[in-house]
Amino acid sequence: MNNSQVAQVLNSLADTLEIQGEVIYKVLAYRRAAENIANLGRDINELQCAGQLRSIPGVGQAIAEKLDALLTTGTFDLLDRARAEVPAGVVELLRVQDVGPRKVRLFWKELGVTSIAELETAAREGKLKNLPGMGAKSEAKILANVEAFKRRASQTRMPLGLAFPLSQAILRELIRVPNVLRATTAGSLRRMQETIGDLDFLVAAEEAAPVMERFVALPMVAEIIARGPTKSSVRLQNGAQADLRVLDPKRWGTGLQYFTGSQAHNVHLREIAQKKGLSLNEYAITREKGGTPLHGEILCAEEAEVYRALGVPYIPPELRQDRGEFDREIPPLITADDILGDLQMHTTWSDGKASVEEMARAAQARGYRYILITDHTQSLGVAGGLTPERLRQQRQEIDAVNARLTGIRVLQGAEVEVRADGSLDFSDDVLASLDMVVAALHTGLRQEREKFTARMLAAIRHPHVDVIAHPSGRLIGERDGADLDWEAVLRAAAETRTILEINAHPSRLDLDDLHARRAIELGGKLTISTDAHEPDGLDVMFYGVAVARRAWATVEDVVNAWPLERLLSWRAERGAKRDER
DNA sequence: GCCGTTTTCGGCCCGACTGTTTTCAGTCG
Numbered sequence: 383m384n385n386s387q388v389a390q391v392l393n394s395l396a397d398t399l400e401i402q403g404e405v406i407y408k409v410l411a412y413r414r415a416a417e418n419i420a421n422l423g424r425d426i427n428e429l430q431c432a433g434q435l436r437s438i439p440g441v442g443q444a445i446a447e448k449l450d451a452l453l454t455t456g457t458f459d460l461l462d463r464a465r466a467e468v469p470a471g472v473v474e475l476l477r478v479q480d481v482g483p484r485k486v487r488l489f490w491k492e493l494g495v496t497s498i499a500e501l502e503t504a505a506r507e508g509k510l511k512n513l514p515g516m517g518a519k520s521e522a523k524i525l526a527n528v529e530a531f532k533r534r535a536s537q538t539r540m541p542l543g544l545a546f547p548l549s550q551a552i553l554r555e556l557i558r559v560p561n562v563l564r565a566t567t568a569g570s571l572r573r574m575q576e577t578i579g580d581l582d583f584l585v586a587a588e589e590a591a592p593v594m595e596r597f598v599a600l601p602m603v604a605e606i607i608a609r610g611p612t613k614s615s616v617r618l619q620n621g622a623q624a625d626l627r628v629l630d631p632k633r634w635g636t637g638l639q640y641f642t643g644s645q646a647h648n649v650h651l652r653e654i655a656q657k658k659g660l661s662l663n664e665y666a667i668t669r670e671k672g673g674t675p676l677h678g679e680i681l682c683a684e685e686a687e688v689y690r691a692l693g694v695p696y697i698p699p700e701l702r703q704d705r706g707e708f709d710r711e712i713p714p715l716i717t718a719d720d721i722l723g724d725l726q727m728h729t730t731w732s733d734g735k736a737s738v739e740e741m742a743r744a745a746q747a748r749g750y751r752y753i754l755i756t757d758h759t760q761s762l763g764v765a766g767g768l769t770p771e772r773l774r775q776q777r778q779e780i781d782a783v784n785a786r787l788t789g790i791r792v793l794q795g796a797e798v799e800v801r802a803d804g805s806l807d808f809s810d811d812v813l814a815s816l817d818m819v820v821a822a823l824h825t826g827l828r829q830e831r832e833k834f835t836a837r838m839l840a841a842i843r844h845p846h847v848d849v850i851a852h853p854s855g856r857l858i859g860e861r862d863g864a865d866l867d868w869e870a871v872l873r874a875a876a877e878t879r880t881i882l883e884i885n886a887h888p889s890r891l892d893l894d895d896l897h898a899r900r901a902i903e904l905g906g907k908l909t910i911s912t913d914a915h916e917p918d919g920l921d922v923m924f925y926g927v928a929v930a931r932r933a934w935a936t937v938e939d940v941v942n943a944w945p946l947e948r949l950l951s952w953r954a955e956r957g958a959k960r961d962e963r
Numbered sequence: 964g965c966c967g968t969t970t971t972c973g974g975c976c977c978g979a980c981t982g983t984t985t986t987c988a989g990t991c992g
Contacts, residue, residue: 407975411964442965480981482990517983569992580992610980615991625992627979640977645992652976657969663977 392416398464400483414440423896471497479527502528539577543888559593568641574928581624590628597626635682640664646704700931715931720943723752726911732757733765735916744917746790752946754795759807761799793817804840813846822851831865842880852885852892876906879956886926898933
């Protein structure tokens with residue numbers, strides 16, 4: 383079982399216990415453990431082997447024993463009992479909006495409902511409205527939510543690449559409302575998580591009503607879920623939920639901090655406040671009940687003031703996941719302005735849509751000093767992969783472009799296929815003729831762990847390979863990454879000075895933040911590359927930078943934030959080191 | 964069930980909105 387599967391088991395156990403009416407803190411303990419396991423960055427099986435399960439935050443004696451059994455036998459006592467007592471279909475009811483543990487229990491115990499289909503039938507037959515605490519309105523709402531659930535065939539979160547442009551479009555509308563002073567996205571969007579559940583908006587305005595009106599009347603709104611004086615929720619036409627919160631500008635800082643989350647980060651911050659005898663909410667910092675009163679409230683118009691008032695260093699939004707950001711000094715994270723070049727892009731020589739010169743000029747316009755052209759190689763026929771002969775012709779064109787342009791240097795590389803047996807698509811002498819070599823695995827992604835890992839390690843240890851492109855091969859929401867021994871791969875890359883790519887395309891974002899962070903911990907180097915196939919494709923760089931920031935990366939960790947001379951001399955040094963091995 | 968420069972027991976973040984209620988429970992984030 384991998385980390386996310388273990389986390390899933392604990393979460394569904396927590397759901398089951400909650401339906402059974404278990405004390406909420408026990409339920410929360412399982413959820414917290416699950417979250418921390420999902421955020422681990424290390425394979426939980428390794429920790430088990432090393433007897434270090436209890437080093438995971440939120441895992442004590444009891445949960446450690448259960449994890450041990452789970453990883454060894456695939457289950458444990460409490461899980462078996464919970465599953466025997468509560469049918470899976472009952473737990474599934476929680477996925478319907480506005481149906482929580484208490485209602486699930488009510489419908490199950492009173493009406494014998496054990497599936498979403500049965501819930502729909504019961505609602506249609508009018509059986510829900512007579513239950514205690516229920517009424518006609520609640521019944522109609524639940525029926526509508528069941529239908530909404532069925533429409534959204536897959537309950538998947540939106541990829542960031544979809545959510546980000548959509549949110550910017552909505553934001554532009556909100557900013558235009560008269561008397562709006564500030565407006566921003568918040569939530570997982572502001573944290574730049576790779577997938578987004580709800581779109582969160584925060585607006586500072588003297589008057590809330592006009593902006594609320596505009597929000598619920600936006601053309602992309604399909605349905606109003608809730609509408610209060612300071613908060614509204616809508617369902618968008620693409621099925622996503624969007625929330626708007628309007629704040630007094632004097633309380634912007636606390637509001638933005640609260641609404642950015644993550645929930646785990648906020649819980650942690652509020653605990654810190656509590657230990658100082660303070661209480662934090664989205665409006666202000668106040669003295670806890672029973673404490674000596676403050677001179678009223680502490681209002682924070684800026685977010686940084688919230689952290690300062692609580693004696694905590696400012697934490698950039700991308701790091702607010704409760705993954706140790708309160709415990710360690712935060713280095714100066716890389717920014718988009720630090721990027722000096724782009725080490726993966728395609729041209730009309732293979733499957734790109736623009737010439738070498740067009741790509742070079744586009745990169746120059748974005749302030750870059752160098753680019754690496756990385757067209758596909760021969761065995762990837764579908765993408766018009768290059769033969770050695772065509773590669774030589776391309777070199778001439780690149781030389782000509784370099785002669786014409788000043789201020790940017792075009793390097794010749796290739797996105798070289800790693801074949802099924804781990805060998806590369808070009809001979810060593812052809813590879814040696816390139817300025818840099820990017821290796822990629824596009825085939826056999828479903829190979830078993832040992833086999834795929836061996837191929838990857840062969841590519842990493844290959845003397846001519848500089849970069850591994852999109853290492854896991856995942857496509858967000860479509861295809862999981864390959865099953866890899868990540869610890870072995872990340873270690874080998876660090877040892878051989880092989881650069882691992884963060885592919886900035888929002889459908890990939892590969893390496894992901896957790897693996898990139900682990901790579902850095904092990905001393906490895908990264909590149910953030912767009913994999914552009916046309917000039918505008920260069921504009922996705924900021925997504926990759928966000929992943930790197932979430933991985934705590936600094937300029938030192940990211941080679942395309944280095945001047946070209948430094949990158950090339952580091953590479954030469956690396957070649958010498960490899961020769962010694 | 965976890966956790967500890969206030970604690971090995973007694974805490975555990977905090978508030979908006981809705982619908983069913985005559986003061987609050989449930990859900991959500």
